[in-house]
Amino acid sequence: MHVIQTEAELRDVIGAEIPGLAEKNQPRLNEFAIDFIARSPFLVLSTADAEGRIDASPKGDGPGFVLVEDETHLVIPDRPGNRLAYGHHNILANPRVGVLFLLPGTPETLRVNGRASLTPEPELLERLAARGKPAVLAIRVEVEEVFFHCAKAFLRGRVWKPETWGERHQVSFGKMFAAQRNAPPETAEAIDAMVEADYRDNL
Structure with a gap:
């Protein structure tokens, strides 16, 4: 099997970068990103340990469950789970994270990259309370890059088309x-x- 080794080989296959497209990537949350986060009930948090081993963890709650503190900081509540804490261990070893926000019915997604830290601050956990219970832990993300991802993957997969879902597994x-x-x-x-x-x- 041929394995691509260089960027030149990669570009030969996928083509050149579309001029100007990378300008959509911003260093902070703008009004459109903040609005999307306020509506989103679900995200996937990607982390990696010091050796680069990856984990992707789903997080969900009512729309707006993620707290936007300002243009460069957001806070993800951690709820009761299985306590394996793969992502938490990764953050302690390597703070780099990627967050993918989804909004049901909307094929575009929002991607946020940055550096995360864990905090047990009682006042913050209380602000993140749901169903009468404070968050177990808070994951604060210092935003470094923000951009919206186009709808093609969701359109190809017909993800939000109930008639394509088949029988519940x-x-x-x-x-x-x-x-x-x-x-x-x-x-x-x-x-x-x-x-x-x-x-x-x-x-």
Whole structure:
């Protein structure tokens, strides 16, 4: 298999950069980015450890759950989860992060790159409260680059077209665990019941 090794080889395949297009990348949040964040109920936070191993973690809550402090700082609340903390460990080792904001029904996305830090400041966690509970932790991002990504991927994938979704796929953590451990079906059922209870009671 031929592997591209240089930028020249890459450009031979994909073509030259469109003149002026990179000017859409801005060093701070403008009014359009702030408005998009205020409407967004979902994001993906990408992190990497000191050796470059990548993690991408979904974060979601009500529209506007991310706090915009100013043009160069935003804060992502961390809610109760599985406590594996892959992304948190990465941020401690390497603060560089990428954030992808999505808005249901809108094919364009917003991308924010910068440096993150973790804070347990009680007043900030209370500002980020949801469903009567303060955030567990806050991820503050110092913004370095912001830009909107075009709609082509979502249009090709017809992501927001319900008629293309097909039958809902049910993920069973219980069945996966049971298969890995050669456990009986009762174990799978018990684990799935625990997961459903956690979804119901621990958002």
